[in-house]
Amino acid sequence: MKKQDFLAIPKNALKNETNAAKLTFLIVFGLCFVLTIIMAMITNGVTFSVKFFGTGRFSDTFMDFMNSIRDSSQVNMYRTRWTIYPPLAALFFRFIGGMMSQNSVHISFSGRKELLIDPIAMLIFMLFAILCVYLIFKMLDYRMQSEKKCLLAKLCAFCLAFSYPVVYCLERGNITIFCVITAMFFVFFRNSNNKFIRELALIALAISAGLKFYPAIFGLILLAEKKFFAAFRCIIYGLICFFGPIIIINAMDTAILSSPSSNNEYFENNATSISYMVSRLIKNLINTVKNKAAISNYSYVSIQQIFMLAPIKKLLQGYDIPKICSLAIIISEVIAGVGFFITKEEWKRVFLLIYIILNIPIASSVYALSFIIIPFAIYLYEKRSFKSADWFSLLLMSILTSFIPIFTTLDPKSIQLLPEVFGNTIDICPQKLIAAIVFQTLFFTVMISSISSLTEKIIEIRKQRKQRREV
């Protein structure tokens, strides 16, 4: 048997459509990345920094991680800090805070950036970031090379592990990246031949939901596949991941408050009871949803971002735009839900679930687009015949994951990119400006192709029935 040359790109790569798709993605990603680095070198890294959180607020790097540690280490955090972290995430951050000095953990809001020079905080974050990237790469590589070892698949896995949304997520230090990893594990390994791995996949989904709530929607895959008992087990694991940590945190808070040196203000209000903590968490979530309903900058991908575009705003002058946004969100969510049940292609199903998550304003940050690497990986390794809609989807997903270069050497605060389209925003990162447009376009492409596939199937079934009747 001829040994496969590992370094060779398949000779007939363009004839094999899956390999052609991988090659196309690699070319787009590679080109964008190289140009980004060149422009970054010319501008001393400025055009790289503006890709992330805010223009000019460069020093907020990793602060989601550090702020979470500060907030979760407080007693009765749902009351004192109005946090919305699910209990599992809070416990995770509290555990990390346990390895840091008291001064660092209880530092004031104004002094929070001192955590960036705290050696333990940065060492832990560094190891956390490396572990996350490694796990993403490992899982993507394993899945993409499920049939044949191929350099293209390895390179795709590598590029996706270092894609823009993943890097952005790490730059924020947001725990969403860990949700992506656990959700990915569930999606890739839920049908494994190994019983133990299958069970681990269910636990992974429960952990993902325990960290951020919304990945619980991936459980619909189990329902669609009629694995009701597995779904039931997953719900049990999810409840354990919610109530288990809350009991532990409650116990820790009680122990701290009952010590002689503590401040008993919250103890008197019975503030450490589990029911109080749960009710406070729900209250905080509702308040956050209300506050995030009106978003006014280009760092989100929800459908309501479309209504921020200058031409659309002009068109809808005189109408109640917030109400139209809410209606648009509801309608698109319903369409996505229906689309999930009618489509048969796995990558489209997973994408539609991610769309349901990311279309909700509270969860629609650009860095949450790191979830897109899951359906993209499935898309790249699934063997099928490619239609024109599939190639268009490939292009859109490549744009969402690549580092689009910024061609300017001017001070970013002094310029505006296409104000006639994007209004007066000082954000010049193309990714952030067009993320919502590309994401929503991808959604419509997927829906249209799903509906057309369904229509084709219905027509074919009718034809077959007619033929049988004639026979």
Add this chain to the structure above:
Amino acid sequence: MSSTKTKLPHRALSRQKIQEEQQDKMLFAFIMFFMFNLIASIGIAIMSRGESVTASIFGISNGKEHFMHMFDNIREYNQAKIYSYASKIYPPLATVFYRLYGLLLNNELVYADESGRYLMQKDQRAMMIYIFFASVVIILLTRLFERQIKHIKSRTVVKLITFSIVVSFPILHCICTGNIAILALLFSLCFIIYRKSENAKLRELSYLSLAVAVGLQIYPIVFILLLISEDRAKFKFSRTIIYCIVILLVPFLLFVLFENPNNVGIAIKNSLIAFLNLFKVGSKGLNFDSISITNIVYMPIVRRLINQKMFMASVALFSSEFLAIVLFFLSKSHWRKVFLLTYLFINIPGISNQSILSFILPVFVLFACDVKNREKSDWIFFILFATILSPIPVWWYFYADKLTVWANHNGFPFEASINKVCGSLLFQLMFILVVIVEIVAIVYRCKKAAQNTYYEISYINDIDNMQNEVTV
């Protein structure tokens, strides 16, 4: 040609089985020891609110030095005309790396003075690029180590061993201090693994990898000696040397010619002086960060026995280096050859530090995979590897004050990290054991060769006698 498998004789089979059982026990013991130490270290980190970790890696009084090796080098390597005026070795490819890194940062950070040393720790781009660099290196190292130990049957054991390697103390030290040695390790490992590959492209890549490693840190050049015992050694050796020369000289000459063309001679002279200074034995006393044999003469009990410490240290250094190079050429064991080459540069006082000890990892992997030559005495090596690589919990951190007073009273600095305290001793002990094993192996080979020659001679004599008898 018949394709039937030849069955091994029963004795050989049982020996193979015994060796495999030994191997499994050793790997299991290594994993258990490592995991125990890791969990205990995390426990002590929680109890000490993280201070045991920073004390272990950076020392008790150097709290905020995380990643500073990288950031300090960015500032240093971006100075103009470093080759013309400095008396330190600046590997050319490392200069390219740091200058490219510096291009992505603000000039006020790159050209900051001592007071602005810590600004990069708070800088978004500096930290993001470092995370990217560390992630890529760790991913590639993990892939290479996994590829090397794939011969082990159990997938779980492979994963656990790979995890242990990547979370070993030397690697953690490299990442936490920001030492570029980890990048040189990556390329050196490529060379060690792929130089005998059946794929011609991979073999060529491996020679290029060694050249890149040499361009980054110079000392991996010693691994080129591994090519000597291979087929077409001259051809491979000369190709690799050419790659090394190109990768070393081209950036070096470009930097010197562009920055100060009149001082090419001075630049070369400075680099040579800096190279010789690496072998200079220091008189600063005990330095727990160093793994060199010269450090041992300053250890508490030893230094009281020796009067002329610097002289004895120099003697120990040069004799150990000489012994290592001689035994390399005489050794038949692959992992011991690689160890002796690694010893050659880790032992140099100017280079020796905890981060460079990460080069012991390829040696460990080769040793762990050498099932066919497994002996009971290999348990000692396994214990030494396990102790050097595991992050040993700093249980004495809670008695740091008392121990500091005791140490200062006895004239040496207190070191919190047990890994650092034991590192140089265990590494030198490993060298001594390898020397003993090699000498025994050489004696045994000589004896066997002599016996074979005796039998041949006596066999020839017997035939001669028989022929003579027949003639008569």
